[in-house]
Amino acid sequence: MLEVEGLAVGYGDLLAIQEVSFNVQKGEVVSLIGSNGAGKSTLLRTISGLLRPRRGTIRFEGEPIHTVAPYDIVRKRISMVPEGRQLFGRLSVWDNLLLGAYGLDNRGEIDTALDDVVKLFPWLPERRNQRAETLSGGEQQQVAIARGLMSRPSLLMLDEPSLGIMPKLVTEMFETIDAIRKKGMTVLLVEQNVFEALSISDRAYVLQTGRIVLQGKGEELLQSDLVRQAYLGM
């Protein structure tokens, strides 16, 4: 479904991503793990069109997309929930959701998308008029995920969804991701909560200073020495 090949992305003189190749198959949950500054966000931002690669290709459903503008990428059914949520703080919860469906032009499809996200987060309609910035961190993250789903993506990319939310809600967050994948969604997940991420992933890639150093099945990586030492502190 998604194929990244020989990708290099930089900021000025700095190459944040070097020679990265990986793929995501339809229906999979694939995790990208790695410590702070490894280049995970850079990679997701490049796939979503916000950054342009220096080298390499990104294909989605066989079609090259690395020169497509971000506002057209989402119309190809790739949606990203960015790191730090990035909600439209002074707009209402509902307006945030509707903006998520900005690329859809069929009223019926927007209604279906709303139904789907309300099933996932039943509290949304009661708080529809609340300004997004007044929600708690966990609630904001749920709105961010709901907003990302409003474009009815076939590939959902999540950048550190557990960042900045209360520890006891982190488990709930991973249950949500699991619920989304059970509906047939393909998910590319970036996480620093390595144990939880690997537990719900089919496959994972480990990123270190812009390169993929390890890849494998979720449970395999959980057993690997590198992951156990570097990320699980075992």
Add this chain to the structure above:
Amino acid sequence: MADQLLQQVVNSLLIGSVYALVAIGLTLIWGVMNVLNFAHGDFLMIGMFISFWCYTLLKMDPLFSIPVCAAALFLLGAGIYRFIISKVMKGPGLAQLVVTFGVSIFLANLAVMLWTPDFRLIEKPLLSGTWSLGSVQLSIPKFVASVGSVVVSAAVLLFLKKTRTGKAILAVEMNRDAAQLMGINTEKINSLSFGLGSALVGIAGAFLSMYYYIYPQVGGLFGLISFCIVALGGFGSIEGAFIAGILIGLVQTLGGYFFDPAYKYALVFLVYLITVWIRPQGLMGS
């Protein structure tokens, strides 16, 4: 004494609301793309001249030139964005400043060349005369310009808060990257916002042409005042610009009344300086 004071307050509101409309156009452009349009005052001048020539050549009253000015300035603003400013958007902020400054000088000089530096006035507008409300004299054209400015400002706010496109503009203003991820074409929103902000100053130009002198340099003072209003209200805040516009109207008129009219603009800038010193983000800025 009390009567005179009341008269001054009324005068403040009459000019303050027009200032507010001019400043809302400027703050909208700033909010969406962080470009300070130094040519904003000159856009006002162009609007006033369009109204003047509609009156002189086509016998069209300024009241009926309002949509003409709005449409012409929309096209001018969107065009200047698309063909000039968008080209330097990726460069340093200074480049954008220099470009809009250049447009400002160009338009003012073009106006002198085409229309001479003379002061002109629309001699017999449809609306003229004054109403006497007790001791207060209310100039009819100023009153209509003021009410019109409030109505147009409210309409803009309603458009931004209630329509799909308006919300997309607000989304770009709040978070450009996130807006793109939603599928909002930010280039289109930039053009649209530049056009809309310019249309608002065009409408203000049509209103002002009903009672104000029209000359190529008229934009300079209005431009400067609208910068103060935008900074005072908080860069990008529409509500802030409206309140600050009224406030500046009060300072200017009451200052001229209590001190010397010669100092009225100095007072405006003084109030601006004090406010940004105490509260650099402006009244409604975050």
